Amino acid sequence: MCGIVGYIGKKNAVDIIMSGLHRLEYRGYDSAGVAVIRNGSLDCVKSVGKLVKMDEKLKQNPLDSPLGIGHTRWATHGVPSEVNSHPHFDNDMEIAVVHNGIIENYQELREELKKGGANFRSQTDTETIAHLVRKYYQGDLFAAVKRALQDVEGAYAIGVVCKKNPDVMVAARHGSPLIVGLGDGEAFIASDVPAIMKYTRKVLYIDNGQVCEIRRDGYKIEDLKGNPVTLEVKTVDWDDSAAEKEGYPHFMLKEINQQPDVIKNTLRGRVTEGSDTVQLPDMQVTEQELKDLKKIVIVSCGTAWHAGLVGKYLLEKFAQVPVEVDIASEYRYRDPIVYPNTMVIPVTQSGETADTLEAIRVAKKKGAKVVSIVNVVGSSIARESHGVIYTQAGPEIGVASTKAYTSQITAFALFTIWLGETRGVLSKAQGREMIAHLRAIPDKIQWVLDHQEEVIRCSKDPKYLNAQSALYLGRSYNFPSALEGALKLKEISYIHAEGYGAGEMKHGPIALVTDELPVVCVATKGDTYDKMVSNIQEIRARSGIVLSVATEGDEAIKNHSADVLYIPECYEPFSPIVVAVPLQLFAYYVATNRGCDVDQPRNLAKSVTVE
Numbered sequence: 172m173c174g175i176v177g178y179i180g181k182k183n184a185v186d187i188i189m190s191g192l193h194r195l196e197y198r199g200y201d202s203a204g205v206a207v208i209r210n211g212s213l214d215c216v217k218s219v220g221k222l223v224k225m226d227e228k229l230k231q232n233p234l235d236s237p238l239g240i241g242h243t244r245w246a247t248h249g250v251p252s253e254v255n256s257h258p259h260f261d262n263d264m265e266i267a268v269v270h271n272g273i274i275e276n277y278q279e280l281r282e283e284l285k286k287g288g289a290n291f292r293s294q295t296d297t298e299t300i301a302h303l304v305r306k307y308y309q310g311d312l313f314a315a316v317k318r319a320l321q322d323v324e325g326a327y328a329i330g331v332v333c334k335k336n337p338d339v340m341v342a343a344r345h346g347s348p349l350i351v352g353l354g355d356g357e358a359f360i361a362s363d364v365p366a367i368m369k370y371t372r373k374v375l376y377i378d379n380g381q382v383c384e385i386r387r388d389g390y391k392i393e394d395l396k397g398n399p400v401t402l403e404v405k406t407v408d409w410d411d412s413a414a415e416k417e418g419y420p421h422f423m424l425k426e427i428n429q430q431p432d433v434i435k436n437t438l439r440g441r442v443t444e445g446s447d448t449v450q451l452p453d454m455q456v457t458e459q460e461l462k463d464l465k466k467i468v469i470v471s472c473g474t475a476w477h478a479g480l481v482g483k484y485l486l487e488k489f490a491q492v493p494v495e496v497d498i499a500s501e502y503r504y505r506d507p508i509v510y511p512n513t514m515v516i517p518v519t520q521s522g523e524t525a526d527t528l529e530a531i532r533v534a535k536k537k538g539a540k541v542v543s544i545v546n547v548v549g550s551s552i553a554r555e556s557h558g559v560i561y562t563q564a565g566p567e568i569g570v571a572s573t574k575a576y577t578s579q580i581t582a583f584a585l586f587t588i589w590l591g592e593t594r595g596v597l598s599k600a601q602g603r604e605m606i607a608h609l610r611a612i613p614d615k616i617q618w619v620l621d622h623q624e625e626v627i628r629c630s631k632d633p634k635y636l637n638a639q640s641a642l643y644l645g646r647s648y649n650f651p652s653a654l655e656g657a658l659k660l661k662e663i664s665y666i667h668a669e670g671y672g673a674g675e676m677k678h679g680p681i682a683l684v685t686d687e688l689p690v691v692c693v694a695t696k697g698d699t700y701d702k703m704v705s706n707i708q709e710i711r712a713r714s715g716i717v718l719s720v721a722t723e724g725d726e727a728i729k730n731h732s733a734d735v736l737y738i739p740e741c742y743e744p745f746s747p748i749v750v751a752v753p754l755q756l757f758a759y760y761v762a763t764n765r766g767c768d769v770d771q772p773r774n775l776a777k778s779v780t781v782e
């Protein structure tokens with residue numbers, strides 16, 4: 172949440188910052204600001220609303236400087252307004268700060284700083300940092316930031332500039348993501364790699380408790396106490412086009428359409444042609460550990476939690492290990508019991524979700540082995556885990572998660588096959604067969620993408636388009652699909668939607684069924700198909716509007732449904748990967764037909780780095 176970008180070099184910092192902020196807009200978009208140091212003064216432009224507003228303002232008041240910092244905000248403390256938008260300043264407007272995170276002791280700091288003469292302009296926690304740096308500033312910005320941060324509790328990634336130090340930018344991190352990009356005679360700071368991918372591939376991943384002084388010709392990193400730190404310069408190999416829409420009207424649609432390739436990428440290097448086994452060396456677990464495993468606990472949030480639920484069905488069935496799936500924000504505040512030989516699997520696209528990060532810290536303290544399923548390489552959760560399965564989905568920029576979800580389920584499928592074989596639950600022949608089913612998934616997704624006419628037609632139908640509310644039902648492997656389908660619809664179209672296990676329908680939700688309620692029923696061929704059809708008939712008997720997701724060739728389902736979205740025949744345990752696609756497309760088209768901004772839905776941000 173919140174995106175920060177900074178630049179020091181010879182080019183115009185404002186162009187680079189704005190291009191970076193546009194690529195980070197998925198992190199927050201309620202207001203924005205840029206501050207630059209030029210000719211001995213500190214100048215700033217801020218605006219409320221999306222970044223296009225900033226673009227317009229900058230056209231009217233162009234800024235030009237080789238040093239600056241910028242921010243796109245997702246409000247935590249104080250409403251979105253110009254005065255609350257970053258950068259924030261000290262009394263004399265000499266020091267400017269951008270921040271991502273939450274300063275937990277900001278009230279105490281604020282009171283104390285006020286007594287010392289600090290004049291607060293905003294309601295934000297961030298402004299305390301600007302005044303604190305001022306308090307300790309004696310000509311050396313790096314020293315002042317290190318000292319100020321010793322007083323701060325909470326999470327932060329910050330960028331700081333001072334008009335008296337026009338050759339220095341200082342950045343620091345504790346809990347919120349921060350990278351430093353290194354160029355030729357120039358350097359960058361950013362919350363995430365896509366912001367600077369256009370300019371450099373050489374990146375330092377700043378770690379918790381580290382502060383970096385960045386100059387045009389070099390940098391140094393120390394901890395808050397002044398001990399030097401050496402970090403390896405990493406080369407990022409993402410394709411820059413990954414951060415562009417490439418002709419699609421929205422990132423979300425691009426990412427939905429990328430899924431055949433994404434699944435191939437998730438499989439790449441893990442299953443070789445003709446092989447009957449899975450390789451996941453980055454998991455850093457031994458065969459013995461897998462054999463001794465007594466329990467798996469999956470912790471995650473939102474869509475990633477739904478992927479974890481599918482993971483439970485797979486792991487329990489094919490590896491015969493008991494699995495619990497926990498919402499990370501609940502797990503972290505319980506006193507969870509962690510028996511020996513428990514593996515905790517956080518699932519996360521960003522690798523920065525605050526609750527998931529804290530949940531794994533709790534689990535580690537209690538002795539669990541933590542192996543994460545993560546998309547963003549080098550992210551906090553990847554680094555704090557004992558081992559990782561990278562989903563290899565590429566940057567996901569649309570706020571609603573699509574390709575990350577299907578790649579997370581694919582990662583669970585891979586782990587299931589490996590674990591099942593290692594524990595002797597699956598034979599090599601069964602493993603080989605499951606791998607073949609996984610390899611078939613990209614073509615099945617492509618089939619859905621090639622047959623979008625029906626979903627597009629339905630999305631324009633007033634009975635769906637103008638619905639106040641919708642129910643999603645599924646069973647077994649596709650119970651999580653119902654939850655995920657409902658989440659997709661509600662978050663981007665603002666239609667209230669609930670997902671339920673279809674067997675639960677009679678225990679309450681059936682009371683909602685009327686001739687105005689769309690009920691999306693996942694009724695693909697599988698063990699619970701007949702039960703689903705019975706549920707559908709019960710809904711029809713009460714005049715509910717049934718939109719079925721069914722298997723190609725199932726003509727009978729038309730008799731019970733108002734409309735049907737087909738997927739090709741699919742191995743049931745992996746069917747949630749394919750079922751996700753028509754549900755994503757349905758949510759996407761309904762939302763765009765309702766005029767909603769699907770890439771930047773109301774109140775949401777991509778990376779939830781605060782609780």
Ligand code: F6R
Nearest residue numbers: 473474475519520521524571572
């Ligand atoms: C929904 C969505 C969120 C995320 C959740 C976890 O479309 O994107 O529910 O899935 O915030 O985020 P990560 O996976 O980054 O931990």
